[in-house]
Amino acid sequence: MNGLESIFWQLRDKKYKGINDTYALFQHFYISDGEKIKKWQGNGFYVKGKWRESLKYYMKALCVAENQTEAFATALANRSAALYSLGKYEHSLSDIEKCLLCGYPEKLKFKVYLRKINCYDRIGNAEKAEVTIKETEAFINQNNDYTTEEKESYINKLRNIQRLSSVNLVKNVNNNYKIPNVTRNINFPGATSLIQLSSNSEKGRYVLAEKDVKRGDILFVEKAYAFAPIFDDNLNLPHDRCYYCLIQNIALIPCLHCSSTLYCNESCRSKSWDETHQWECTGFTVNLWGTIGLAFPAYRLCLKNILNCYRLEAENYNLAQKLLTNIAKNENVLEFLVLTMVLVCYFESQTDFFKWLCDKITLEEKKELNIYFGSCLLENVAQIACNASIIEHWNCSDFNDYNSIIPEEKVPIATGLYPAVSMMNHSCKPNVAMYFINDVIIVKAVADIKQGKEVYNCYGIDYRYTRKQERQSLLYMQYHFKCLCEICENPLLEIVSYK
Numbered sequence: 225m226n227g228l229e230s231i232f233w234q235l236r237d238k239k240y241k242g243i244n245d246t247y248a249l250f251q252h253f254y255i256s257d258g259e260k261i262k263k264w265q266g267n268g269f270y271v272k273g274k275w276r277e278s279l280k281y282y283m284k285a286l287c288v289a290e291n292q293t294e295a296f297a298t299a300l301a302n303r304s305a306a307l308y309s310l311g312k313y314e315h316s317l318s319d320i321e322k323c324l325l326c327g328y329p330e331k332l333k334f335k336v337y338l339r340k341i342n343c344y345d346r347i348g349n350a351e352k353a354e355v356t357i358k359e360t361e362a363f364i365n366q367n368n369d370y371t372t373e374e375k376e377s378y379i380n381k382l383r384n385i386q387r388l389s390s391v392n393l394v395k396n397v398n399n400n401y402k403i404p405n406v407t408r409n410i411n412f413p414g415a416t417s418l419i420q421l422s423s424n425s426e427k428g429r430y431v432l433a434e435k436d437v438k439r440g441d442i443l444f445v446e447k448a449y450a451f452a453p454i455f456d457d458n459l460n461l462p463h464d465r466c467y468y469c470l471i472q473n474i475a476l477i478p479c480l481h482c483s484s485t486l487y488c489n490e491s492c493r494s495k496s497w498d499e500t501h502q503w504e505c506t507g508f509t510v511n512l513w514g515t516i517g518l519a520f521p522a523y524r525l526c527l528k529n530i531l532n533c534y535r536l537e538a539e540n541y542n543l544a545q546k547l548l549t550n551i552a553k554n555e556n557v558l559e560f561l562v563l564t565m566v567l568v569c570y571f572e573s574q575t576d577f578f579k580w581l582c583d584k585i586t587l588e589e590k591k592e593l594n595i596y597f598g599s600c601l602l603e604n605v606a607q608i609a610c611n612a613s614i615i616e617h618w619n620c621s622d623f624n625d626y627n628s629i630i631p632e633e634k635v636p637i638a639t640g641l642y643p644a645v646s647m648m649n650h651s652c653k654p655n656v657a658m659y660f661i662n663d664v665i666i667v668k669a670v671a672d673i674k675q676g677k678e679v680y681n682c683y684g685i686d687y688r689y690t691r692k693q694e695r696q697s698l699l700y701m702q703y704h705f706k707c708l709c710e711i712c713e714n715p716l717l718e719i720v721s722y723k
């Protein structure tokens with residue numbers, strides 16, 4: 225039994241049984257989405273022409289509605305109208321198709337059919353529009369909810385429907401950003417052939433330029449080893465990013481069970497369920513995940529390590545095993561312990577996670593699976609604390625003007641772990657900068673770096689914004705080292721006055 229395992233062994237002692245009640249506490253304080261949504265309903269964004277805002281509401285309504293019910297179909301019909309108004313005809317069509325198949329009141333369907341015809345006209349598919357007109361006519365004739373007069377009036381409307389001209393469509397925002405093609409470094413997965421991983425006793429591991437690097441060269445293209453989406457202050461997940469792949473999409477579909485997670489399509493939803501969400505879903509119904517901070521990405525990391533143990537999938541797995549924990553120096557160990565214990569109790573009492581885990585790993589004492597898992601998890605919380613990156617995406621506004629996409633603001637989307645990128649040391653004046661496409665990080669050189677010179681990242685504390693004394697103490701507090709970068713070592717390079 226190692227040190228962390230023995231801590232968990234002691235925590236399982238009777239004295240600490242009280243922590244088992246934590247889940248009940250979560251349930252006690254939880255305000256259901258159904259209750260929250262009532263407050264939204266009166267706002268009527270749609271009638272005021274605030275379609276973008278109305279989308280958020282319809283998305284929430286879709287989440288809280290039971291799958292395949294009238295409420296579900298109504299949310300889809302409403303969302304299709306908002307999407308149509310925003311010029312998102314393909315998305316609108318997808319919602320219309322689903323809505324017509326799942327319990328939308330027959331009396332109201334005529335309007336939805338008309339929207340379907342308009343959508344096909346707008347995307348320039350006249351053939352499909354004609355087919356839909358015939359489909360609508362058949363629907364009216366077969367419908368027993370309509371009186372003869374109503375049928376006549378609808379047929380009349382249909383025959384005189386004003387056909388619309390097609391418009392130029394804005395491509396999906398994310399399709400405009402392609403992951404660059406680079407020469408991959410087989411000895412340093414996640415990095416390009418321009419750099420190399422090195423180590424010595426004094427510095428530990430560090431990254432060097434293998435060849436002369438030019439400003440703008442790509443040094444890393446690395447997929448997150450593990451990530452967990454970030455919650456906003458109201459404990460909601462991003463309403464326009466897929467929970468599984470982080471792709472931006474304004475017409476996502478919800479999980480079939482909880483009202484919190486959203487997906488591009490059925491495929492992302494089922495992959496997410498199989499890989500992680502089957503054990504998370506119950507926790508979402510009481511806001512567990514949004515409340516436990518670092519323990520959420522840590523659990524994802526833990527799961528990834530377990531999966532890679534018996535079926536190696538991630539190329540950066542070996543590097544992930546080398547990440548520092550700094551656990552002995554960390555002042556927050558007690559907090560980490562409590563978070564970890566809450567999760568262990570949750571998995572034990574609310575899910576069949578340990579049953580699943582039992583088949584995956586070989587332990588002499590299967591009974592002590594929770595102790596093994598808890599200690600791994602504690603280590604992973606500490607690793608996340610000193611290695612994780614915030615995955616930020618540019619929010620683009622393509623809503624007001626259909627022909628342009630303008631980056632507006634950077635928003636935090638998820639916490640991700642990039643083992644290769646984590647191998648870079650810190651400098652208060654880094655020679656790289658980074659951006660993200662979905663869960664992939666791309667790191668570029670921002671200065672020329674001579675062959676054999678070190679490649680430095682900045683751990684968020686930059687000399688342009690922070691004075692030396694403050695930088696040094698922040699870095700020591702969070703990462704437990706004294707910075708010896710070129711700026712810290714040379715007072716003449718410091719900025720004299722800050723604004």
Ligand SMILES: [Zn+2]
Nearest residue numbers: 479481482505
């Ligand atoms: Zn769910």
Ligand SMILES: [Zn+2]
Nearest residue numbers: 466469488492
């Ligand atoms: Zn997706």
Ligand SMILES: [Zn+2]
Nearest residue numbers: 652707709712
């Ligand atoms: Zn420094």
